[in-house]
Amino acid sequence: MATQSNRLPGGGEIDRGKPLTFRFDDKTYTGFQGDTLASALLANNVKLVGRSFKYHRPRGVFSAGPEEPNALVHLRSGDRQEPNTRATMIELYDGLIAESQNRGKSLRNDPQRINNLFKAFLPAGFYYKTFMGPFRNTRLWMFIEGFIRKSAGMGAASGLPDPDHYDQMSRHCEILVIGGGPAGLMAAKSAAANGARVILVDDRADPGGQLRYEQYEIDGKKGLDWINETVAGLEAMDNVFILRRTTAFGYYDHNFIGCVERVCDHLPEPEGNKPRQRVWNLQAGHVVLATGSHEQPMVFGNNDLPGIMLAGAVRTYVNQYGVVPGKRAVVFTSCDDAYRTAIALHDAGTTVVALVDTRKLDSSYAQQLLDRKIRIINDSAIVSAQGNADGVTSVEVHSLSGGGAQRLDCDLVAMSNGWAPALHLFSQSGGKTAWDADRNIFVPGDSKQAECSVGAANGNFSLKTCLEEGSAAGAMAASSTGFNTAVQAVPAVSEIHESAYEPLWECPDPAKGHPKKFVDHQDDVAVSDIQLAYREGYISVEHLKRYTTLGMGTDQGKTSNVPGLAIMAEARGCSIPEAGHTTFRPPYTPVSMGALGGAETGEHYMPIRRTAIDSWHEEQGCKWIDAGIWRRPRYYPQSGETIRDAFIRETGMTRGSVGMCDVTTLGKIDLQGPDTAEFLERIYINHWMKLPVGKARYGMMLREDGIAYDDGVTSRMSENHFVMTTTTANAVKVMANLEFYLQVIWPELRVQVTSVTEQWSAIAVAGPNSRKVIQKIVDIDVSNEAFPFMGASGCVAAGIPGCRLFRISFSGELAFEINVPCDYARYVCEKIYEAGREFDIVPYGTETLGNMRIEKGHVAGPELDGRTTADDLGLGMMMSKKKEFVGKRLAYRDSMTGENRKKFVGFVPADGKTPLKAGAQIVVNENAAPPVEMIGHVTSTGYCVEHDHPIGLGLIRGGLDAWKDRVVYMSYPLRNIIVPMKVVSPVFVDPEGERLHG
C-alpha cells in the first residue's frame, strides 16, 4: 500500500485519526476522513489521473472544485458505477473504488496516446470535415467513424439498472441564498434576522467557501471558527433551512431554482431508504447569488501536463487538506492572489523555485515573499512546460519585454490568471453579463428577476466587501419580501489590500517550436483551434463554441470560456465585450438522469387507475391493457387460448347466452338543476326536453367547429336530475367543457355538474339470458313491458340499496348496465357472476367489447377521430333542425356536407377469410401506379362470430350510397398487402334491432 508521501504532518481539516482505504485503477491507497478523492490521490503523489478527450494526453488534477476539467473518473463499480464524476468533488469514504476513463487497458500505457502524434491532423472541426471529403458516405468513412467515436469521449455508463432510488422535493422561502461562503453566510444571517424564511444552499459537506482554505481572521478569531459559529447560529433558527452537499444547477422563471442534493453520495451505499440524490425545487421571493468565482488558468505551451494546477487549488490542498502536491514549485500569476499560494507552499516546506509575475508592479505581498527568500520574476511568463505522464519537470520562462529566457526545474506549477465571477445562475435567470474594464472581468449586469449577486460572484473578491455585500443584500432581500430589515454589523477582518490584476490571456510561444497551448482542457481545445475557427469564419463566440467545442464539456467551460473569447477578441482585433459572451444554460454542473427522474420509475412511473372490481378480474385470470391511465381487462384467456381465440369465445358465449363486462371507466357526470334539460338541448345535437323520467337516450356532442366530439347515453333520473355517460377517453375533457359552458357561456342556466365517475362502478350484462340474470339481482321488474329498452331506474341490487339499472346496449344484444357505489361493486359483481353461472355467464374484456360494437356498427374512438361529422358517421338524422346546439352553425358548412365526404361503412373481405387491418388505406384499383388516390381508410376491425368471417368498419368517400356491395381494395403498403373487400352496411348483427327491444 502506497504511503501518503505528500501529506503534511499537521494542519488542514482532515482527521488523521480516521484513515480510509480506497482503490484507484487497481492500486490501493489510504487517505483521511475529510479528504476528497482528488486530495487523497495528490497526498499519495498520484499525478496522472486521466487521458484527454481527443489526443489522449496525460492529465492530472487541475482544480479543487466543481470546475475540474481533467480528473473525471468512474466512481464505484458494478451497477453503481457512475462515469465522469469529478474527483475534486467526491468525498472520500472507506472502500471507495474509482477508475480512470477514456483510456485503453492501462492509463499509463494508453495505446491511443499516439493520437497526440497526429494532432496536426485532428484540429477543431476535423470530424465535421470528414463529412465533406471524397470518402463521405462511404463504407470506409463508416468504418473509420467507428474508431473516431470510440477514441473520443468520456466515461461509459454501466448499462445496468441503477439499484438506488432518487427523489424530488419542493420548498418555498422568502430568501434563497446560493453559496455558503462568507458573503452567503452573512446574507443568510441578516436575511433571517427578522423571521423571513431563508434557505441556504451549499455544494460542500460544510459551508464556509474560501474561509475553509484561506488563513484569514475574523473578529480576531480563525475564519473557520467564525464559520462554525455562524452556521450553528443559523441552524438554531426555525426559519432557516440549510441544504448541504447541494448544488443549485438551474435558475428558471419566477425565481424557481433547481438544486440537487447528494444525500448519500459520500457513503458507499445509501443508508436505509434514503435516496442517493434528491432534486429540490425551490421557489424563492428573492435570491441572493453568492456563488463565488472560478480561478482562470494561464495559457502557455504544454500547460496541460500533470502537476500544472490552479494556484488557488494548490493553496486549498495545502491549507484544507494538508497536502503539498509537489516538492519544487513555480508559481505563475497575473494577480496578487497566487502570492498567497507561494507563501502557503513555502510555509508547508515546499521549495518555491520562483514566482513568475506577468506584471511589472510590486505586489502587496512582495515583501512577504522576499522575507521568505522566494524569488520574484516580474514582467515575465512561462512560455512552455516540459515533462511526461509523470508530470511537469521544468518550465521555460521568458521576459515579456524581450530578452532573457531561463529554464526552471520543478514538479509543480501553480498558476493564476485572476478570478472570474461564477455568473452561471445569474445568466440563467435572464440577466445579461457586463464587462468591467477596470477589473478585467465579466460581472452581473441588470437583474431580470428578483435576485442580486454578492461577493466574488459580483466581482468583489476581498473578504471585507464579501461580508459587507452579503449583509446588505440579506437585509434588502428581507425587506423586499415584506420583513423588517436589520443590517448585521460586519466583523473586522485581517486582509491586506491587493494590487491590480492584469490578465495575460495568451503567453507567447517559446523561442523554438509551437507547443499546444490549451484553453479548454476537457475538450482539448487549444489556442491554435480558436485561431483556426477564426480563419475559417467562425468568429462569433457562439459559432466558436460549436465549431471547436470550447466550453461544451461537462465543466461547461468554467476555466476556458473567458480565455477563449479573449483570444478570439485578440484574433478579431476587437475588445472582449465586443466579442461577447456565450449564453449559460442549466445545469451548472452535471445532474444524473436518475435524480431528474426522481421516484417516478418502475412501478411508480405513473399512477394507475383501477376499478373497484380490479382484484376480481385478476382472480379471473384476465390479461390487462392500458386504457389511458386506467387498467382494464383485455380478455380472460382459458388454458392455451390466444387473444383471438379468447375474444371469439367471449363474443360467442355472450351472444349465445350472457356475458358481463366492467364498464366503470366510462365517464359519468351528474347534472342537477331546473335548466338541465335545456342545457342538454344546447350541448347535444338531438332533443332532450321531452325525455321522460326513467328513460335513457343516446346523445352526440359536436365540437364548436362542427366535428363529432363525444357520444354516450344520458338518463333522466328525475325531472331535474340527469346522469350523463361519456367515452372513457373524453371523460375529463367533456366535464371541463360542461363547466366552461356553464361558467362562461351560459352562467344564467341553473345547472350543477359533478363528476361521479369515481362514485359508481358499472357492470354491463349482455346477451339473450341477461334479463334472467339481472332479475335475480335487482328488486325491480325487468320484464320487457315493465322495463323496456332505454329504461333507467334506481334499484336495490343484491341487497345493496341506492344502485341504478339501465337497459342500454353497446353489444347489440338484450343488455343491462348496473351501477353500484364502488365499495359494494365487488360484492355485487360476484353476485351477478353467481346468478349467471347457470347460464354459463362469461366475463369479457375490452377486446370483446370492441368486437361486439364493431359487429353492431357502433362508432367509437377510431371513428370519432376529430375529422368526422355526425353525418359522416350515419348520425345526421339526429341533428335537430329546430334548435341551436354547440357546433351546429359550423357543421353545415359546404365542406362539412355533401356527397364527397368520407362516410361510415362496413367491409367484408371478398374471400370471406382474410383479416382486415385497421389503418389500411382504401383504393379502387388493385394495380394502380403511384400516386394512388386514397378514397378512405379502415378504422376498426373485428371478427363476426355469427357469420364466421372477418369484418371491418371504415370511412369511404361517398359512403354506402356510392359503394354498396362494390369491391374496393384495402391497401397496406408497409407490408405490401392488398385485399379486395366488399362495401356493406356497418351493422353486421341484428340489423333490425330486435334483440335490443326483445
Place this chain on the structure above:
Amino acid sequence: MADPAVKRRSALFEIYRTGEFGDLVKGKAGVSICERHALSIIQVAAWKDQTDAVIATIEVAAGIKPSAEPCSAISSEDISAIWLGPARWLIVEKETRDLHAVIGADVTADMAAITDQSHSRCVLRLSGPQSRNVLRKGTTLDMDPGHFAPGDARTTSLFHMNALIHCLDEETFDIYVARSFGQSFYEVIIHAAAEYGYQVADRI
C-alpha cells in the same frame, strides 16, 4: 345504508397492512398513515343566490357550518366541511347515518345540488413530524407551517394525482384522492415515507 352484513370494501382492501416500516428512528416512526374508511362524503353545490341560506341550513341539518372562505375547512371531532369552490363544499363524516338524506331533507333542490361521493374517494390521514416532508415530495405547494395551516384545504396535484389536502393540525393532514388512484397513491405515499420510518395504523 346497506345490509350491515355487507361491509364496504375500501380501495386499499388488498394492500393495506398495518405495522411499522421503513427507517424508524430509535424505533419511532416519523409519519403515521391511516385510511379513513368508511366515510360519508356529500358534495353540496349551492345556487349562488342561496349560498348563505345553504350554509345556515347545513349547520342545522348536519351540525357543521361550512365557510365561504376559499381554501378553508371547518371541522369538529366528527364532521368536516371542506371548501371546494365558490358555494361548493364536501361534507365528510364517518358513515353512521345516511348523511345524503340528512342534508337532502333540509337543503332542497331549489337551494343546492347534493351529490353523494361517499365511495368516490380514497382518504389517507398522515400525521407525525415528517408528514409535511412526505407531502413536499409530491406537490410544489408551500407546505410550511403558517403557509399551510390547520383549517386550510387545497386541491392540488400530489404525486401526479389530483388531491384535496386538508390540514387538521400542525402535523396532521387528510388527503382525498379519486378512488381509482387509491392503490397507486398508497404505494407512492409509503415509498415517500420510508426514509422517515412510518406506521400504518388501523382504519379510522
